Amino acid sequence: MSVFQxxxxxxxxxxxxxxxxxxxxxxxxxxxxxxxxxxxxxxxMMVFIPSRRRDPESVSRAIRDIDEERVLxxxxxxxxxxxxxxxxxxxxxxxxxLGTVVSLLPMxxxxxxxxxxxxxxxxxxxxGLVFAIIFKLLDGFxxxxxxxxxxxxxxxxERRELxxxxxxx
Numbered sequence: 128m129s130v131f132q133x134x135x136x137x138x139x140x141x142x143x144x145x146x147x148x149x150x151x152x153x154x155x156x157x158x159x160x161x162x163x164x165x166x167x168x169x170x171x172m173m174v175f176i177p178s179r180r181r182d183p184e185s186v187s188r189a190i191r192d193i194d195e196e197r198v199l200x201x202x203x204x205x206x207x208x209x210x211x212x213x214x215x216x217x218x219x220x221x222x223x224x225l226g227t228v229v230s231l232l233p234m235x236x237x238x239x240x241x242x243x244x245x246x247x248x249x250x251x252x253x254x255g256l257v258f259a260i261i262f263k264l265l266d267g268f269x270x271x272x273x274x275x276x277x278x279x280x281x282x283x284x285e286r287r288e289l290x291x292x293x294x295x296x
Contacts, residue, residue: 137250141226145251148222149258152215156265159208163272166201170279190286202280209273216262223255 138146173189230251 134250137226137230141229141251142254145219145222145226145254145258148215148219149262152212152258152262155208155212155215156262156269159205159212160269160272162201162205162208163269163276166198166205166276167272167279169198169201170276170283173283187290190283191290193283193287195284195287198280198283202276205273205276209269212262212269213266216259216266219255219259219262221255223252223259226251226255 173186173193227249231245
């Protein structure tokens, strides 16, 4: 059996689990990124750059009028999706190793098919590592946005509290 036949056969076998997990993880990434970007756009110009372009009173009014519960809900949803993404990303090497073990176990009883089983084992490891690398790279982009959003929400809440104290005091 050729290497390409083994790869094709494995794509319909254990490697399919890895590809399904990758598709689900990509969907989690897209949702987490979209939610993180939405929160970032909502807060960034108000919280980090309320400078010379806008008068301080309009910035204060915008901060006071923002729906705090909605912002916190947006942050929580974003963080939940990100958490799923990070956790699924971390299992890809394990899926690859599991595929290797599953493919190598029959070798004990069927030494004649040793080459085919060995190739099958390597494809699972290969795909697990490939997706782990891809999603780890995507995590680098998303994690910085998540950190920015956390800072923005905390700063917004702090400014709202200062505005309340100034209004009440």
